[in-house]
Amino acid sequence: MEDETRELVAVPIVPIIDESIIPKKGLKNEDPLEQEFPVVEMFYSIQGEGFHVGVPSIFIRFGGCNLACSWCDTKFDEWENITLRQIVEKLESWDCERIVFTGGEPALQDLETLSQVLHPLGYSLAIETNGTIELPEGVVDWICVSPKNQLYTSVKIRQCVGDELKVVWVGQKLSMYDDLVAGFTHHFLQPMYEESKDAAWNGINFQNTNEMVKSNPKWRLSLQTHKWMGVE
Numbered sequence: 001m002e003d004e005t006r007e008l009v010a011v012p013i014v015p016i017i018d019e020s021i022i023p024k025k026g027l028k029n030e031d032p033l034e035q036e037f038p039v040v041e042m043f044y045s046i047q048g049e050g051f052h053v054g055v056p057s058i059f060i061r062f063g064g065c066n067l068a069c070s071w072c073d074t075k076f077d078e079w080e081n082i083t084l085r086q087i088v089e090k091l092e093s094w095d096c097e098r099i100v101f102t103g104g105e106p107a108l109q110d111l112e113t114l115s116q117v118l119h120p121l122g123y124s125l126a127i128e129t130n131g132t133i134e135l136p137e138g139v140v141d142w143i144c145v146s147p148k149n150q151l152y153t154s155v156k157i158r159q160c161v162g163d164e165l166k167v168v169w170v171g172q173k174l175s176m177y178d179d180l181v182a183g184f185t186h187h188f189l190q191p192m193y194e195e196s197k198d199a200a201w202n203g204i205n206f207q208n209t210n211e212m213v214k215s216n217p218k219w220r221l222s223l224q225t226h227k228w229m230g231v232e
């Protein structure tokens with residue numbers, strides 16, 4: 001099976017973000033509904049990439065991340081601390097039972113309390129994580145790990161099992177995921193997409209990732225369709 005490194009636009013090794021700006025977990029409260037969480041935004045949309053592409057989902061974007069990827073297009077450094085009661089009230093304004101925790105890095109949050117409150121309300125919980133923080137068992141129903149260790153020489157992936165392994169392909173050897181693939185049911189390669197670049201620049205990444213998947217058919221292609229539609 002081909003596993004060559006193709007030349008793509010150089011992606012710099014980037015530093016891990018200063019941990020002092022990561023929001024602290026809200027203090028445990030006797031009433032979990034009064035516990036606070038740092039929320040950047042909540043919105044109802046369609047899952048645009050990966051296994052659940054096309055599935056209506058509510059996204060909760062939590063503040064803070066422990067990494068600082070060069071292509072990151074999410075504004076996770078400005079959030080509002082709101083209670084879980086406020087989160088539930090907002091959730092109830094949408095007719096959807098699938099929630100995706102995203103960020104930033106949602107594994108920084110108190111997932112046990114979120115599960116304790118949201119599961120009995122009938123919500124299915126998915127998480128999109130960079131995999132650097134091991135998740136507590138049984139708190140979410142779908143785990144998507146999108147490792148960024150191709151960018152960070154010192155980062156270790158600690159969440160090594162899940163449903164979906166989604167790799168942003170920037171030219172790295174796929175053999176670097178040999179220890180991870182067995183722990184996941186579905187495997188996706190996704191081209192890096194930079195909104196600041198033009199269609200030709202991004203098109204090279206699309207085409208190269210397409211060729212990489214054809215050469216490594218155990219992986220599937222994931223495209224960020226929500227970006228084409230111009231929705232979140």
Ligand code: SF4
Pocket residue numbers: 065066067068069071072073074076103104105130148
């Ligand atoms: S891990 Fe995700 S949210 Fe964090 S900086 Fe990288 S791309 Fe952005």
